Amino acid sequence: MGIGVSRSSLAAAVSRAGGIGVISGVQIGYDEKDFEYNPLRANLSALRSHIIKAKENSNKGIIGVNLMVAMNYYEEHVKEAISSGVDLIISGAGLPIKLPSLIKGSKVKIAPIVSTAKACSVILKMWDKKDKTTADLIIVEGPKAGGHLGYKKSELENIDSINYDKEFVDILKITKAYSVKYNKEIPVVAAGGIFSADDVLKYINLGASGVQVGTKFVATYECDASYEFKQTYINSTKDNINLVVSPVGMPGRAIHNKFIERNSISSPKITKCYNCLIPCNPKTTPYCISEALINAVKGDVDNGLLFCGENAYKVDKLSSVDEVIRELTSKL
Template structure:
């Protein structure tokens, strides 16, 4: 029998969280389908309003409006399923997005790409659950110790992202070049102990979820057996009919080979994993003209950034794949066709 993923008073019958993928890859369509199927659907808060009419002229307002709209729609279409938001701490206007999501009725906020130091204070006196994304036991200890000391609070969930994930990664380029030397399983077990320590202090269960490169039923079973309360999956949900991305983007996953997937350096200095394409070839040689700064990420300086990451990711969501940054997980090449969300979930849980 499949064991539910329980986060305080939130109950997901299927212990799968769909990873938050931006720009525009996981919005209300994908998130609601996963939540309706019994998992936890996650909307990415990164430039979520990229297709609003006033996005170019009034970016923040467009994003906040779209965030509210997609949370409401996902809650409605999932028939009351669990809907969360993924927000990068490195985003400009992070607090505005958190407060808008809380007001819109989001159930869970998952946050990485930096230390979400103030997140507990933002959700104080609400029912919204919070989860940091970490890659090491050291990072988990630092965040939970900080929250304990400064906010008298702790995590409701911990997401442990391994080196095989897509998008921005919490590892150095050197570490990713020697990926076999990273002992993710050992770190995961250490993080289970960190969660247990703070769970006992706050008299609550802090579920720990494995993430990064989880694409098969055996992957899911492995981490559940290791002590995970669930898994987070991104790549497999991109190649679904319900995914919010353009069909061209989905088919790049279907048609990718193992050699097409490479580590890239993002304009904000973080390594990422993406599918090789014309865009990556061109930006390795010359810097494209940047006509507008979307003020999306704190570490980005438009004067010296190699390219605009917002524009590159928006192009991906819209299907302009030759001029796009195509983030993906390590196992994207294993995707052989487009599936329904129900098919993916049924397959991934087939060994539980």
Template sequence: MKLQPIKIGDLEVKVPIIQGGMGVGISRYNLAGHVALAGGVGIISTAQIGYDEDDYEKNPLEANLRAIGKHIRKAREIANGGVVGVNIMVATQSYEEYVKASVEAGADLIVCGAGLPIELPKLVEGSKTKIAPIVSSIKSAFVICKMWDRKYQKAPDLVVIEGPKAGGHLGFTNEQLETITDEEYDNEIKGIIETVKEYAVKYAKKIPIIVAGGIFNKADVKKCMDLGADGIQVASRFVTTKECDASDAFKQAYINAKKEDIIIVKSPVGMPGRAINNDFIKKSLLGNTKIERCYNCIKGCKKTNIPYCISNALISAVKGNVDNGLVFCGANAYKCEKMETVQEIFDDLSDY
């Protein structure tokens, strides 16, 4: 079977594959643009997106906000009319400014996780930008849909269900990550779908459901579709593409990784995260590294009581200094054994 086209409001998506937002700097204009060109939804991560701007060290917020517009424009030059969106963490400092900058730059879609995006409908009001929350539980889906309905008379344009096998920061406790079974989470996915359906009926609209987390091959795609999904979100597999914005060394870290190298780490921002074990992670467990300055990237992160600066760790990794940086990944990243192209991945996954 083939994945069928979907509509996100008035946006036509030929192949319902959303490329997950990966920061810092893993999914910027080149990857997102080529995913959109292939018929999917290309997503630019706004997390410290301006890390390589000339004034980033002095004015990180200004550099990031300017870079959002630059990367959306450059992605559109590649996308040939395809759908280009952004991923913005609710936990981001100056979150509202990131949303407004994305709307102003003409993002087709804003995907928000790492918190409940309760105010998102207000921030995009009057624009054509579509909005999609990332949820990991029936409870979070219900809270978001209920609040959007009550406060703004609005339902999501799309919902991403991100499971426990996803990469980077995760919406689960360590205990949940250790104990939850595939069968239990399959039931959670079904419950989320039913919750969202209630609001789709109320607003007489189709709300596509996208399942994410650990999706790597045709069997994974089939399972998601059998559960009732309208499409999939894939991230880790797009890292080892020639179009990915990360350095070759970062991509090679995925190719070199073994299953046992992928571990859960404690992030300075207070969430568990999934990453490739390396010298940096081992050193961080021994005690605090020297933190020269704070980039004010995440709410609740305090310079005085964190083991390392997550911005510096992620920037080091994306630039290629992987042994001294944090390499976030999904649970199945070890299955990346070769370099591919974006189109090759679409050809493989779209016909499951």
């Protein structure tokens, strides 16, 4: 859900409605007064305040935070989230090998995001061997999701070649072995391109314990993004949702706009580095992804990067979080 799209407002609303409200922890302090000259301090302060606010407004529901392994100061963000009272830490964009050791001694639950059975197996084996523990939840993110994706661009261009359902079933089998070993249920959640009640029912019938949904919640009143950002989803068409390659080399899905057009011709000069992602080199990056995502969430959509899921074009109006959840669960 990118920079600023899912913070305390959206997370609390989802939690009140019976879901797990998830805060995006990347550059969460983008609108703090000291962000420009001390982004780490601003981000940690904002992470704390948004977790506390979401917890206070969640009606005792579950609040999680998504922290990318590829972000700089990952450990500092994990520790801040724990001390702020978060219930769950979700981690992808890399293998969260150190996560169990970082949450040791707390009651915080942990959930890796994986795209393949191989990645799931590697993570669970490492956690089992090194930390004598396992996941509390597994999120299986498919190729129809938005943002940074765990696939090659060539694979996404030929999306029918990716058998997500088979990977999902294989991950269920892998997880079952650790569930037995640690004598606990490990819910496996489907994610990526889930848009309708039929989609939800399909994955529940396949063995999922739940689903993770992003796109439909962007176009809600409670979403933390600007009205202009939400309107880009409502106004999008199937043809203007394209694959892009982010400055860190990972493919993603975004709404085509003037920003993408300009960057396909020439790269802007990077005047400031926010030191957000480990793989990013300001000397060679085609653009600053922090600046692009911050522009988008603030409403400067012509100068921003608008990540979205494959089905964003199906969004045709603003709704409440309650309406979205009722619609998604209507066939259960």
